[in-house]
Amino acid sequence: MVANPMAIVSQTPAVSGERDLRLDLFRGVALWLIFLDHIPDNIVSWITIRNYGFSDATEIFIFISGYTAAFVYGRTMHQRGFVLASARILRRAWQIYVAHIFLFTIFMAEIAYVAATFENPLYAEEMKILDFLKQPDITIFQALLLKFKPVNMDVLPLYIVLLLLFPPALFLLLRRPNLALAVSAVVYALAWKFDFNLPAYPNGVWFFNPFAWQLLFVFGAWCAVGGAQRLGGVLRSPIVLAVALAYLLFAFAITLTWHIESLDRFVPGWLAEWMYPIDKTNLDVLRFAHFLALAAVTVYFVPVHWSGLKSPILQPAIRCGQHSLEIFCLGVFLAFAGQFIIAESSGGPLLQTAISVLGIFIMIATANLISWYKSIEGRGPLSKAKPPDADLAGGEA
Amino acid sequence: MTLIVAIVASLAFVHGAAAAETAPSCDVPESFLPADVELTRVANAIKDHHRLDISVIGSASSALAGPDGARFAYPAQLEQALRERLPGNEIKVTAHIQSRQTTADMAASLAGIMAEDHPVLVIWQAGTVDALRGVEPDDFRNSLDQGLDAVAAGNGDAILMNMQYSPRTESMLNVSTYADVMHWVAEQRNILLFDRLAIMHYWSDEGTFDLYAATNGYAMARRVHECIGRALASQIISAGHFETDKLQTTR
Numbered sequence: 269m270v271a272n273p274m275a276i277v278s279q280t281p282a283v284s285g286e287r288d289l290r291l292d293l294f295r296g297v298a299l300w301l302i303f304l305d306h307i308p309d310n311i312v313s314w315i316t317i318r319n320y321g322f323s324d325a326t327e328i329f330i331f332i333s334g335y336t337a338a339f340v341y342g343r344t345m346h347q348r349g350f351v352l353a354s355a356r357i358l359r360r361a362w363q364i365y366v367a368h369i370f371l372f373t374i375f376m377a378e379i380a381y382v383a384a385t386f387e388n389p390l391y392a393e394e395m396k397i398l399d400f401l402k403q404p405d406i407t408i409f410q411a412l413l414l415k416f417k418p419v420n421m422d423v424l425p426l427y428i429v430l431l432l433l434f435p436p437a438l439f440l441l442l443r444r445p446n447l448a449l450a451v452s453a454v455v456y457a458l459a460w461k462f463d464f465n466l467p468a469y470p471n472g473v474w475f476f477n478p479f480a481w482q483l484l485f486v487f488g489a490w491c492a493v494g495g496a497q498r499l500g501g502v503l504r505s506p507i508v509l510a511v512a513l514a515y516l517l518f519a520f521a522i523t524l525t526w527h528i529e530s531l532d533r534f535v536p537g538w539l540a541e542w543m544y545p546i547d548k549t550n551l552d553v554l555r556f557a558h559f560l561a562l563a564a565v566t567v568y569f570v571p572v573h574w575s576g577l578k579s580p581i582l583q584p585a586i587r588c589g590q591h592s593l594e595i596f597c598l599g600v601f602l603a604f605a606g607q608f609i610i611a612e613s614s615g616g617p618l619l620q621t622a623i624s625v626l627g628i629f630i631m632i633a634t635a636n637l638i639s640w641y642k643s644i645e646g647r648g649p650l651s652k653a654k655p656p657d658a659d660l661a662g663g664e665a
Numbered sequence: 666m667t668l669i670v671a672i673v674a675s676l677a678f679v680h681g682a683a684a685a686e687t688a689p690s691c692d693v694p695e696s697f698l699p700a701d702v703e704l705t706r707v708a709n710a711i712k713d714h715h716r717l718d719i720s721v722i723g724s725a726s727s728a729l730a731g732p733d734g735a736r737f738a739y740p741a742q743l744e745q746a747l748r749e750r751l752p753g754n755e756i757k758v759t760a761h762i763q764s765r766q767t768t769a770d771m772a773a774s775l776a777g778i779m780a781e782d783h784p785v786l787v788i789w790q791a792g793t794v795d796a797l798r799g800v801e802p803d804d805f806r807n808s809l810d811q812g813l814d815a816v817a818a819g820n821g822d823a824i825l826m827n828m829q830y831s832p833r834t835e836s837m838l839n840v841s842t843y844a845d846v847m848h849w850v851a852e853q854r855n856i857l858l859f860d861r862l863a864i865m866h867y868w869s870d871e872g873t874f875d876l877y878a879a880t881n882g883y884a885m886a887r888r889v890h891e892c893i894g895r896a897l898a899s900q901i902i903s904a905g906h907f908e909t910d911k912l913q914t915t916r
Contacts, residue, residue: 387879388833388878388879388881388885389886390829390886390889391831392725392726392730393793393829394831394838395834397837397838398834418837419838419839472801544849545845607835607836611833
């Protein structure tokens with residue numbers, strides 16, 4: 269703890285204005301992976317990280333979102349005060365809410381189409397999932413309240429809740445960052461201990477428990493307001509690197525046993541007993557640790573001024589990461605559309621591959637288009653003339 | 666846009682029509698029918714009494730609607746397959762199927778079924794209704810444990826059966842969470858799982874059935890149930906270790 273909290277802030281990226289392209293790069297990649305994972309039975313999703321360890325692209329996305337939120341709004345809060353920064357954060361939450369409802373509309377269109385055209389006595393039971401179309405009065409209200417969330421539409425509601433709770437968290441992060449992180453960890457622990465989560469409709473709870481996942485978001489924010497520098501020494505230590513690599517290897521070995529059943533017997537009973545189930549809803553500690561290990565290894569091998577970040581090969585991913593909300597929504601839509609085409613044409617691996625590649629291509633093209641729009645409006649990452657906009661520095665929050 | 670929908674829809678129609686005409690074999694590779702847990706009570710019942718009483722408990726996907734549905738659904742098909750493959754033994758399969766019953770509902774009724782039927786084997790189909798209703802995975806797991814305790818207390822072997830592979834509703838109905846729980850519970854309690862999800866997925870990949878096809882006819886549904894019944898019979902026979910010369914194939 270430093271006597272003058274602003275002294276910490278003034279040294280941090282939150283005010284220095286230097287953009288860490290690694291964040292954009294990895295968020296862009298995470299968006300691609302989320303898209304691939306959202307197409308059911310997609311053969312291409314075998315390349316995504318969830319098959320090789322405990323954590324998946326969601327962790328990367330939430331962590332980086334926390335980091336950039338603190339980076340962008342931390343500066344606003346520091347320079348222009350709590351009220352203005354909070355107002356901007358809430359406006360962002362509102363934008364995400366609108367985006368979520370837009371996606372919900374597209375989803376409803378797909379469902380309504382399936383309900384009208386698909387019939388098979390074999391699936392009489394499964395088709396009951398469409399019954400909610402019979403009571404749009406309830407379903408649409410529950411969707412507006414973020415309680416009714418179709419499959420794969422859980423991330424944005426989580427993001428909305430995290431942003432709604434962010435102003436006080438950021439206030440504390442800027443003054444007592446370690447205390448803020450400690451509070452976050454306590455909330456996480458309490459969520460586990462007392463099993464609290466937000467309710468879902470028709471029953472159950474949120475697929476991503478905001479009280480658990482906030483830990484990752486706040487940890488990202490903590491890194492942005494100086495935590496990363498403080499961790500710098502630790503992250504350069506070869507011992508930490510070795511431990512992280514060992515854990516990644518362990519997680520890889522365990523995930524192998526999920527895919528190759530005959531390997532299952534090599535997992536000792538006591539380990540399985542202790543380890544399973546690895547809970548995604550409540551951000552299992554094993555998943556969190558896996559993300560930390562991944563991040564530690566990445567930071568070790570990809571320094572902030574790594575020249576590769578300027579190479580043209582990586583620009584598409586960086587561009588996607590810079591417009592994360594638009595590209596995330598587009599990815600969800602493309603996954604719906606892709607899955608629809610695959611289903612309608614009883615498609616095989618070839619079609620799945622084509623749709624995956626085409627989808628990523630569309631995401632890249634759209635990201636470039638958005639950059640172009642922002643550049644002609646003189647406020648995007650492409651324009652150098654104007655001072656960086658708080659909403660865009662370091663990509664979007 | 667309309668044109669694309671029309672083309673895609675006609676493609677789907679042609680596909681569906683083609684699948685309905687042929688009835689390819691539905692053999693399932695042995696790796697889909699694990700038999701590494703011995704069904705000792707089943708084995709003893711056949712060896713000592715030449716008799717096998719099985720109870721099937723499940724929800725709507727264990728039944729078929731339409732004329733004479735029960736005769737074509739997999740419980741009856743299982744009974745027939747076992748009679749063919751275990752001649753000289755009295756085989757009886759009793760089905761307790763109710764649509765909309767959750768795993769918790771079934772767990773509560775299992776003790777009664779054990780007392781009434783005295784089955785040596787219970788096949789418990791679960792998960793679909795829980796996925797439909799969004800039952801909490803933890804509660805789902807507890808219900809499975811509770812029901813399996815009741816089966817064990819009633820002196821029966823158990824096989825869990827998971828959901829159908831339903832590609833058309835996959836983006837709306839998340840079954841994988843519940844399938845994972847069932848895998849895990851089967852593993853923990855060292856009981857067999859009939860992995861209907863993986864088997865039907867295999868049939869879809871192999872082109873055995875076009876599970877995307879829209880149809881209001883019963884032909885394919887009956888055939889799928891027949892194949893499930895036969896695959897289930899194969900798994901029971903392998904895990905009973907009482908007919909080693911007939912272990913290899915489904916039919």
